[in-house]
Amino acid sequence: MALKAGDQSQAAMNGLRDKVLTVDTMNQCVRRVEYAVRGPIVIRALELEQELRQGVKKPFTEVIRANIGDAQAMGQKPITFMRQVLALCVNPELLSSPHFPEDAKRRAERILQACGGHSLGAYSISSGIQLIREDVARYIERRDGGIPSDPTNIFLSTGASDAIVTVLKLLVAGEGRTRTGVLIPIPQYPLYSATIAELDAAQVNYYLDEERAWALDVLELGRALRQARERCRPRALCVINPGNPTGQVQTRECIEAVIRFAFEERLFLLADEVYQDNVYAEGSQFHSFKKVLTEMGPPYATQQELASFHSTSKGYMGECGFRGGYVEVVNMDPEVQQQLQKLMSVRLCPPVPGQALLDTVVSPPAPSDPSFAQFQAEKQAVLADLAAKAKLAERIFNETPGICCNPVQGAMYSFPRVELPQRAVQRAQELGLAPDMFFCMRLLEETGICVVPGSGFGQREGTYHFRMTILPPMEKLRQLLEKLSQFHARFTLEYS
Amino acid sequence: MALKAGDQSQAAMNGLRDKVLTVDTMNQCVRRVEYAVRGPIVIRALELEQELRQGVKKPFTEVIRANIGDAQAMGQKPITFMRQVLALCVNPELLSSPHFPEDAKRRAERILQACGGHSLGAYSISSGIQLIREDVARYIERRDGGIPSDPTNIFLSTGASDAIVTVLKLLVAGEGRTRTGVLIPIPQYPLYSATIAELDAAQVNYYLDEERAWALDVLELGRALRQARERCRPRALCVINPGNPTGQVQTRECIEAVIRFAFEERLFLLADEVYQDNVYAEGSQFHSFKKVLTEMGPPYATQQELASFHSTSKGYMGECGFRGGYVEVVNMDPEVQQQLQKLMSVRLCPPVPGQALLDTVVSPPAPSDPSFAQFQAEKQAVLADLAAKAKLAERIFNETPGICCNPVQGAMYSFPRVELPQRAVQRAQELGLAPDMFFCMRLLEETGICVVPGSGFGQREGTYHFRMTILPPMEKLRQLLEKLSQFHARFTLEYS
Numbered sequence: 001m002a003l004k005a006g007d008q009s010q011a012a013m014n015g016l017r018d019k020v021l022t023v024d025t026m027n028q029c030v031r032r033v034e035y036a037v038r039g040p041i042v043i044r045a046l047e048l049e050q051e052l053r054q055g056v057k058k059p060f061t062e063v064i065r066a067n068i069g070d071a072q073a074m075g076q077k078p079i080t081f082m083r084q085v086l087a088l089c090v091n092p093e094l095l096s097s098p099h100f101p102e103d104a105k106r107r108a109e110r111i112l113q114a115c116g117g118h119s120l121g122a123y124s125i126s127s128g129i130q131l132i133r134e135d136v137a138r139y140i141e142r143r144d145g146g147i148p149s150d151p152t153n154i155f156l157s158t159g160a161s162d163a164i165v166t167v168l169k170l171l172v173a174g175e176g177r178t179r180t181g182v183l184i185p186i187p188q189y190p191l192y193s194a195t196i197a198e199l200d201a202a203q204v205n206y207y208l209d210e211e212r213a214w215a216l217d218v219l220e221l222g223r224a225l226r227q228a229r230e231r232c233r234p235r236a237l238c239v240i241n242p243g244n245p246t247g248q249v250q251t252r253e254c255i256e257a258v259i260r261f262a263f264e265e266r267l268f269l270l271a272d273e274v275y276q277d278n279v280y281a282e283g284s285q286f287h288s289f290k291k292v293l294t295e296m297g298p299p300y301a302t303q304q305e306l307a308s309f310h311s312t313s314k315g316y317m318g319e320c321g322f323r324g325g326y327v328e329v330v331n332m333d334p335e336v337q338q339q340l341q342k343l344m345s346v347r348l349c350p351p352v353p354g355q356a357l358l359d360t361v362v363s364p365p366a367p368s369d370p371s372f373a374q375f376q377a378e379k380q381a382v383l384a385d386l387a388a389k390a391k392l393a394e395r396i397f398n399e400t401p402g403i404c405c406n407p408v409q410g411a412m413y414s415f416p417r418v419e420l421p422q423r424a425v426q427r428a429q430e431l432g433l434a435p436d437m438f439f440c441m442r443l444l445e446e447t448g449i450c451v452v453p454g455s456g457f458g459q460r461e462g463t464y465h466f467r468m469t470i471l472p473p474m475e476k477l478r479q480l481l482e483k484l485s486q487f488h489a490r491f492t493l494e495y496s
Numbered sequence: 497m498a499l500k501a502g503d504q505s506q507a508a509m510n511g512l513r514d515k516v517l518t519v520d521t522m523n524q525c526v527r528r529v530e531y532a533v534r535g536p537i538v539i540r541a542l543e544l545e546q547e548l549r550q551g552v553k554k555p556f557t558e559v560i561r562a563n564i565g566d567a568q569a570m571g572q573k574p575i576t577f578m579r580q581v582l583a584l585c586v587n588p589e590l591l592s593s594p595h596f597p598e599d600a601k602r603r604a605e606r607i608l609q610a611c612g613g614h615s616l617g618a619y620s621i622s623s624g625i626q627l628i629r630e631d632v633a634r635y636i637e638r639r640d641g642g643i644p645s646d647p648t649n650i651f652l653s654t655g656a657s658d659a660i661v662t663v664l665k666l667l668v669a670g671e672g673r674t675r676t677g678v679l680i681p682i683p684q685y686p687l688y689s690a691t692i693a694e695l696d697a698a699q700v701n702y703y704l705d706e707e708r709a710w711a712l713d714v715l716e717l718g719r720a721l722r723q724a725r726e727r728c729r730p731r732a733l734c735v736i737n738p739g740n741p742t743g744q745v746q747t748r749e750c751i752e753a754v755i756r757f758a759f760e761e762r763l764f765l766l767a768d769e770v771y772q773d774n775v776y777a778e779g780s781q782f783h784s785f786k787k788v789l790t791e792m793g794p795p796y797a798t799q800q801e802l803a804s805f806h807s808t809s810k811g812y813m814g815e816c817g818f819r820g821g822y823v824e825v826v827n828m829d830p831e832v833q834q835q836l837q838k839l840m841s842v843r844l845c846p847p848v849p850g851q852a853l854l855d856t857v858v859s860p861p862a863p864s865d866p867s868f869a870q871f872q873a874e875k876q877a878v879l880a881d882l883a884a885k886a887k888l889a890e891r892i893f894n895e896t897p898g899i900c901c902n903p904v905q906g907a908m909y910s911f912p913r914v915e916l917p918q919r920a921v922q923r924a925q926e927l928g929l930a931p932d933m934f935f936c937m938r939l940l941e942e943t944g945i946c947v948v949p950g951s952g953f954g955q956r957e958g959t960y961h962f963r964m965t966i967l968p969p970m971e972k973l974r975q976l977l978e979k980l981s982q983f984h985a986r987f988t989l990e991y992s
Contacts, residue, residue, distance in 0.1 A: 019829040020731055020764045020801050026832055027668045030839055038622060038841035046621070070619045073612030087587035090849075091579045099593070116569030121815040123566045125542070126534060158654055158819070161843050169694075172523045194842045198665075235516055268516045305516050319617040321848030323654070333515040336522055343526055345534035346690045347657055351847040352817030353586075 032197045036190050036456020041440055042067055045450040060448030064480055066468045067450045069244075069412050071318025071382075074471040079317050079378050081371040082360040085111070089120050089356050103369040111356050120352045126345035128156025128326070129352070132359045136326055139362035143276075144291035149328065155340065156326045156350045156358065160274045160311035163327035165195050166343060167307045170336065171236050171268060172199045181234035183224060183267065185216065187415060187457035187465070189244045202232035207460060210417065213406045214246035218257045225265055237267040242275040242286070242410025245457050245467035247390075249284040249409040255292045259300055269306040274325075277315035280387035281409035290330055306330040312357050314412065316382040324354030324361070386412065389470040389477055396478075400485040402492055413467050415454070418488060420464050424495035436464040442491060447483045528693045532686050532952020537936055538563055541946040556944030560976055562964045563946045565740075565908050567814025567878075570967040575813050575874050577867040578856045581607070585616050585852050599865040607852050616848045622841035624652025624822070625848070628855045632822055635858035639772075640787035645824065651836065652822045652854065654846045656770045656807035659823035661691050662839060663803045666832065667732050667764060668695045677730035679720060679763065681712065683911060683953035683961070685740045698728035703956060706913065709902045710742035714753045721761055733763040738771040738782065738906025741953050741963035743886075745780040745905040751788045755796055765802040770821075773811035776883035777905035786826055802826040808854050810908065812878040820850030820857070882908065885966040885973050892974075896981040898988055909963050911950070914984060916960050920991035932960040938987060943979050 023031060042065075049063045065073065072078065081104060088094050088108030095105055114131035116122030127133065133151040140149035157163035172180045181202040184192045196203045206224040208214040216239065228234045239258060241250045250258075262269045271289035279286050290308050294301045312324030329337060364379075365371040390408035397405040397416045405416035420435050428438035434455035444450050454465025472480055519527060538561075545559050561569065568574065577600060584590050584604030591601055610627035612618030623629065629647040636645035653659035668676045677698040680688045692699045702720035704710040712735070724730045735754060737746045746754075758765045767785035775782050786804050790797045808820030825833060860875075861867040886904035893901040893912045901912035916924075916931050924934035930951035940946050950961025968976055 017799065019799075019827075019832070020762050021667060021832050022829050023831045023835065025669060025731075026666050026835060030666060030835060033838060033842065035838060035842045038844075068619065070612060071617075072615040073618035075613055078615060078617050083587045087583045087590065090586055091583035094583065094590075097593075097595070115817070116566060117571055119568040119574060120817045121567075121574050121813075122569035123564065123816045158847065159844065165843075170522050170526060171517060173521060191842060198839075198842075235521075266516050299513075303513065303515075317617075320619045321611070321616045321845070323845075323847040331515075333518050335519045336515070336517050339519065339522060339526060342529060342531060343694075346529065346531045346687060346694075347661075348534075348655065349817070349819075351654065351819040351850055353849040354847060 029198050029200045033194045034190065034197070034456070035194045036452050038068070039452075039456060041437070041444060041450060041452060044441065045444060048444070048448065058448065059446055063444075063448045063450055064472060064476065065450045066472060066480065067452045069314060069469050069471065070320050071412075071471050072320065074469070075473055076318050076382060076471070077378075078319065079375065081365055081375045082317060082319070082357060084371075085360050086353060086357060090353070092118075101370045103365055103371050107360065111359055115352065120356060122352070124156075124349040124352055124355060126347070126349050127341055128154070128350055129355050132156065132355050132362075133326075135359050135363045136328075140288075140290070140328060144288055144294070147291055147294045149290075153329050153332070153337075154326055155329070155344060156324075156355050158325065158350045158354065159313060159320075159323040160272065160309040160325040160327075161191055162323075162350070163307075163309050163325055164191060164270065164272065166340065167270060167327060167329075168195050168201070168236070169199060169343065170340060172201045174233055177231060178233050180236065181228045181232035183221065183228070183234060183237040185238070185240060185243070185246075187245050187454065187459055188238075189240060189272070190456055192238055193458070202228065204228040204232070204234055205458065208243070208246055208248070210406065210460070210463070213409070214243055214248040214415075216250060216254055216258060218261050221258070221261050234265070235268060236270060237262050238270045238272065239289070240272040241289075242278060244272070244275065244411050245413045245415040245452075247406065247408040247411045247413055247415060249279055249281065249286065252287045252292060255287055255289060256296060259289065259293050259296060259304060263300055263304045269304065271306060271308045273308055274311040274314045275411040276310065277383070278386065278412055279410040280383075280390045281407055284409045286410070290328065293330065303331055305332055307332075312354065312361050315361065316379045317361055318382075319357055322354040322357045323351055324358040325350075326358065385474065386470060389474060390414075392474070392477060393468070393470050393481060396481040396485060400488060402488055403485065408470060412469055412471055414470060415457075415465050415467050418464050418466065419492070421492055421495040424491065427495065436466060439464065439491065440466055443484065443487055447487055449480055449484055449487075525694050525696045529690045530686065530693070530952070531690045532948050534564070535948075535952060537933070537940060537946060537948060540937065541940060544940065544944065554944065555942055559940075559944045559946055560968060560972065561946045562968060562976065563948045565810060565965050565967065566816050567908075567967050568816065570965070571969055572814050572878060572967070573874075574815065575871065577861055577871045578813060578815065578853060580867075581856050582849060582853060586849070588614075597866045599861055599867050603856065607855055611848065616852060618848070620652075620845045620848055620851060622843075622845050623650070623837060624846055625851050628652065628851050628858075629822075631855050631859045632824075636784075636786070636824060640784055640790070643787055643790045645786075649825050649828070649833075650822055651825070651840060652820075652846045652851050654821065654850065655809055655816075655819040656768065656805040656821040656823075657687055658819075658846070659803075659805050659821055660687060660766065660768065662836065663766060663823060663825075664691050664697070664732070665695060665839065666836060668697045670729060673727060674729050676732065677724045677728035679717065679724070679730060679733040681734070681736060681739070681742075683741050683950065683955055684734075685736060685768070686952055688734055689954070698724065698730075700724040700728070700730055701954060704739070704742055704744070706902065706956070706959070709905070710739055710744040710911075712746060712750055712754060714757050717754070717757050730761070731764060732766060733758050734766045734768065735785070736768040737785075738774060740768075740771065740907050741909045741911040741948075743902065743904040743907045743909055743911060745775055745777065745782065748783045748788060751783055751785060752792060755785065755789050755792060755800060759796055759800045765800065767802060767804045769804055770807040770810045771907040772806065773879070774882065774908055775906040776879075776886045777903055780905045782906070786824065789826065799827055801828055803828075808850065808857050811857065812875045813857055814878075815853055818850040818853045819847055820854040821846075822854065881970065882966060885970060886910075888970070888973060889964070889966050889977060892977040892981060896984060898984055899981065904966060908965055908967060910966060911953075911961050911963050914960050914962065915988070917988055917991040920987065923991065932962060935960065935987065936962055939980065939983055943983055945976055945980055945983075
């Protein structure tokens with residue numbers, strides 16, 4: 001309650017008083033948000049780097065950040081064509097330079113023509129530059145074997161995260177037992193749990209089957225849904241394919257079953273497909289939810305609501321810093337689609353350099369273009385390297401006693417299961433830490449290797465994992481895997 | 497409720513059914529959001545542009561979008577130094593080119609050194625690149641006459657909008673009569689009302705005084721607060737200085753009074769200072785809330801909580817598309833500040849090209865640098881041009897019978913008041929439109945001029961306004977003002 005001005009001024013003069021905004025008075029939904037990929041372990045990694053720079057002696061000489069899918073931070077080079085186009089867009093004076101290939105110049109001119117004032121510095125319309133949305137639609141059509149895509153249904157975004165949050169935001173309604181339930185895989189990418197907490201929706205976990213290479217089982221979806229209906233109103237089903245952190249690539253049969261399930265149970269589908277270019281395992285192939293749904297025919301093709309997300313951050317380009325991405329919505333109610341448009345307009349527009357970059361991703365050089373050969377060589381080199389690193393991680397982990405992992409069929413993470421001795425689990429509990437957090441913290445302190453504990457993604461009770469990217473350069477990855485394997489042996493011995 | 501699978505499949509086969517997500521089942525807070533700057537009038541403007549391209553005859557040959565502060569879309573050229581640095585960062589091969597000045601190269605190298613993998617394509621830490629936060633802190637210190645700024649209190653963002661939404665999000669708590677009330681000026685920039693609606697907080701209007709050049713009156717703040725306490729718990733006070741859409745520049749005395757008020761009434765202050773470089777009127781000067789608060793000494797300097805926002809989109813650079821910005825927090829509870837950091841980490845990081853651009857804004861070339869002279873000339877030309885256009889708009893509007901406007905002391909908008917004949921008001925009501933929306937729609941249809949009705953920003957009952965940017969090039973602006981003035985005369989005649 002407000003005091004009278006006189007009393008208050010007096011109180012003020014007497015010195016300190018409570019803040020208006022404290023952890024107790026703040027938004028409690030925000031307070032409940034957790035985001036392990038940048039959580040305490042990463043904060044500690046930053047401190048260690050700082051200490052190393054200050055000359056503090058450590059049992060290692062560098063911190064290796066294998067916690068986040070950040071390819072270029074790990075030394076991966078940008079794709080030349082993409083950066084040429086971007087530089088030309090940023091500084092159009094370079095269009096007269098002989099040092100840029102003709103196709104990069106043509107592309108930059110084409111993008112600039114579509115920008116307000118022919119500049120990346122103008123706002124675009126809120127759903128993104130029309131020309132680029134058209135290029136995205138054509139990309140989707142090529143990817144999906146000619147199934148039509150309408151640019152009207154494509155909304156560019158600030159990375160895929162932004163679009164995922166925005167679509168989830170539309171879906172949240174009700175309170176208590178009627179509030180929106182969102183089904184998410186466990187293990188999951190913690191953007192989902194964080195957003196659900198922030199929006200005060202109900203998180204509904206369905207478990208992926210570790211014994212069957214993290215397969216998605218529709219029976220388990222059914223179990224999760226039935227139990228959830230006692231406490232909330234499930235309305236959305238999130239699927240991550242290829243999987244993050246789990247690296248599985250879903251079969252076409254699995255996707256069909258998920259779509260039938262979503263349709264029968266009246267769930268809005270969110271398909272996180274940002275790793276669609278990252279498929280390594282022989283026999284694995286990426287199938288988009290849009291394509292499968294369309295090929296299943298009516299009523300699925302005509303009625304099942306779907307939002308599919310993609311990003312410039314992953315794939316072979318790894319342009320995380322540009323925050324480019326898009327969502328394609330399928331069978332969305334037209335009035336809701338207008339609401340989506342309106343909601344995006346409040347933030348004005350996605351970053352225009354990221355939009356321009358997305359254009360080069362969805363519309364790479366054609367075989368007749370001067371940049372084609374180099375582009376293809378660079379792209380293939382990255383993807384071949386990732387495939388080799390996926391195999392390497394799988395092999396070394398599975399050779400280590402007490403560690404086992406599924407093949408990394410896609411995406412860019414290994415999510416091995418680790419056995420932790422009972423005494424280590426007890427010690428962790430004494431410290432108030434999740435056992436795999438304790439393991440990962442010790443790993444970081446002793447080796448400089450930064451990985452994220454499985455508890456940050458969710459896992460079956462009593463199992464322990466960590467997520468490690470396969471992005472470090474081959475030789476560094478090999479050393480990292482060997483160090484990690486040796487550390488696990490030491491750790492196990494210490495607590496046995 | 498779920499039907500049994502068999503029943504559902506049958507229902508499905510029978511044809512169409514309701515969508516899962518409709519305007520009735522969606523998030524009703526989102527549904528209530530309004531954002532006039534990109535509302536129906538802008539959608540109509542886009543349609544008209546389309547029709548013009550298709551050769552449809554209109555009483556005008558182009559649509560002039562004076563609805564949004566988008567300088568480069570109106571033909572303003574980017575600042576050369578900024579784009580040179582950006583191009584070098586995007587494509588570091590250019591560092592060996594003789595066509596770039598040495599200071600631009602040094603700056604690009606410095607930024608790249610601070611990026612993961614020395615690339616704009618890596619994520620930064622969530623609060624933004626440390627080096628750039630340090631440069632922002634030094635900028636603030638110079639701006640505020642040496643008052644210290646701590647980079648730890650600076651968080652880079654995706655334009656200022658992103659930071660404003662994030663801080664408001666922290667502040668929202670409670671329900672019904674205990675829910676957070678947020679005081680905002682009327683007229684306001686509709687990001688505020690939209691965000692308050694989305695977060696289901698209570699909007700508390702305080703009216704700026706049009707008769708006194710849109711001054712902020714603390715008595716009016718008190719009135720608004722007292723009335724609001726009957727229905728919510730006011731916890732935050734938003735101030736926009738220089739004003740949007742109203743263009744006033746607050747005096748130091750006014751800012752002091754606002755700070756005292758906020759302190760006494762226990763309100764968290766949000767100072768939207770994105771137009772801090774845009775001050776034109778003689779005798780007007782920008783004072784930052786941070787500076788005034790600090791100079792007021794304890795208890796204000798040591799206890800009043802404040803968040804101050806800035807952006808790369810406005811000022812003399814007008815780089816809206818890059819979505820650069822920052823917030824500096826002052827006297828924020830350290831635990832809350834950790835929560836802010838966590839919340840930002842879920843979205844990973846602000847766009848790195850926008851961060852790099854921000855660095856050039858807060859740390860422009862020094863007098864000894866080769867780019868200094870050109871940089872200064874370009875900056876001064878833009879600001880002088882804007883000052884002249886501010887005067888022109890004021891003069892022509894005030895010469896027009898039935899239109900009057902306050903001086904545009906700062907920012908980049910004129911917000912004139914228009915008299916509308918009673919019959920026009922009646923006609924608008926018949927059409928279900930706000931009277932000034934009716935006026936602006938007719939203006940658009942007949943002249944191609946796109947401005948935003950005052951009802952989108954809020955105004956005193958029975959008064960009518962519109963917001964028009966002063967960004968079109970001088971000659972075009974003159975024509976626009978004359979056309980607008982003639983249109984108002986015709987419109988008044990028609991409905992008299």
